[in-house]
Amino acid sequence: MPPDAPAKATPVARDEALLGVFAPSLYADHVKVYPRAVRGPFRQVKWAILTLCLAFYYLLPWLRWDRGPNAPNQALLVDMAGPRAYLFNLEIWPQEVYYITGLLILGAIALFLATALYGRVWCGYTCPQTVWTDLFMAVERWTEGDRNARIKRDAQPMSADKLLRKTAKHTLWLVVSAATGGAWIMYFQDAPTVTREIVTGGASMATYFFFGLFTLTTYVLAGWAREQVCTYMCPWPRFQAAMQDEHSLVVTYQGWRGETRGKHKAGETWEGRGDCIDCQACVHVCPTGIDIRNGQQLECIGCALCIDACDDMMRKVDRPERLIDFVSLDNLQRRAKGQPTVQKLVRLRTIIYASLLLVVGAIMLYVLTNRADFVMAVQQDRAPLYVALSDGSIRNGYTVKVTNKTHGPVDLRLTVEGVKDARLFQAGETGRHTGLDFSVPSDVVTSYHVFVTAPRGQLPRGQQQFDFVLRDAAGREVIRIRTQLSGPA
Secondary structure (H helix, E strand, O other), X not given: OOOOOOOOOOHHHHHHHHHHHHXXXXXXXXXXXXXXXXXXXXXXXXXXXXXXXXXXXXXXXXXXXXXXXXXXXXXXXXXXXXXXXXXOOEEEOHHHOHHHHHHHHHHHHHHHHHHHHHOOHHHHHHOHHHHHHHHHHHHHHHHHOOHHHHHHHHXXXXXXXXXXXXXXXXXXXXXXXHHHHHHHHHOOOOHHHHHHHHHHOOOXXXXXXXXXXXXXXXXXXXXXXXXXXXXXHOOHHHHHHHHOOOOOEEEEXXXXXXXXXXOOOOOOOOOXXXXXXXXXXXXXXXXXXXXXXXXXXXOOOOOOHHHHHHHHHHHHOOOOOOOEEEEEHHHHHHHHOOOOOOOOOOOHHHXXXXXXXXXXXXHHHHHHHOOOOEEEEEEEOOOOOOEXXXXXXEXXXXXXXXXXXXXXXXXXXXXXXXXXXXXXXXXXXXXXXXXXXXXXXXXXXXXXXXXXXXXXXHOOOOEEEEEEEEEEOOOOEEEEEEEXXXXXX
16 A cells, blocks of 8 residues: 555544534533623612621621620630530530521521522522622622623733733732631631731631631632532532422513514514514623523522613613513413413412421420520449448449539539438448539539439339439429439349
8 A cells, every 4th residue: 555545444433533523522611701780679689688698797706795704705606615606695515416407407498498489599699609709790890890891801912901900800809708718717716816816827727727728718619610619519409499399480581472582673663573682681691601591591590680681671672671580480371371470479388398497496496495504414323233232222323414504603402302211422422411412613514423322122123213303502493304223133
């Protein structure tokens, strides 16, 4: 074969070449989204919620709350060294972690209910990723201009003006990120103290590590990742459809009214065509860069900014507003058929979610209102289980742990009830009493090793149930715990 003759293509090589030409790629290249600024009622609501959320997040650690001389005075604090959590007048100990679990359950059910009623309203308005991304985009528009200016500038080679604007943007992003990371640290340490330590270099390495970690994650997620967090990282869009039905309010394009779309010039008739003028305004304002006219999509966060943009264009061309609307799919079909719309807020799904919310909330309220200032735990000694004394009586040992959740020492009295002629005494004592007096320090768990003796005749079957009773100085019963006295069968 001559050296310049083309090589004969093998079947495998031919198939691979055909696949390279005709088969679509499984991975799409990332296309940068340039959201345009928009004005309207939904944008105003987003600004109001953004301001409120950021104000709560940044200012709440600085709110003071007087709990007495032996407790921190920060209104909201998770004291890891304590260890306990403070929420205004509520103090949660480690063994009361079920309160946190209850709050998480309440939040989850509330999110399910909100999704069943209003779709992805959480994602569009109150999700931290949405709030901080919105803030970062506002900084970007302030330093680099709106959509068209940013697109044009990114396409140009580097210049002094471009470098200055990019530097200003990223500097402000880092400032916001540092404030965000620092504020998160303040929820775990006293805000004025940790701020002074971070600034002066006196904070611990752990504090600087987490400060840097939260600063970096805020900068990357809100500044660079943005819509990719909602599209690829967040699990909520994957199963939120299970919380919705045809009566849930969602952001949707009314195709029955908008199609057939196309450009429209002043003076032209609207006969035989839809109201959509294909201006792309809804696409240009979308923070995730989707076209809502293509129907419900995973990337849509339900922010409704496309409604504001479309309404503005409809006013300019003198057509009715809400071509894109917050409407249920059921009502969308009703409108297409010319039927009256009906909003069904009360339905089986919402009744179940609301009922669960009320039940869990009532349980949480009951537990909180009946929360005791003292906790007692009793553990019977197992080695030996009992001791037979020389006078024929039986002795059992117990470890009694008393938790005083108040901020001052309290005098308490421990007695036993349920066994006739039972006596109680502490380890190291020789006398036997009907009760023991303790001065329990504040904010600690105090452990006592005590013994209970009783005549063998009081244990006819080798065991006898009885109660440890804890009373305050006024004789009021505080806690009662049932345990058993063991002896020979």
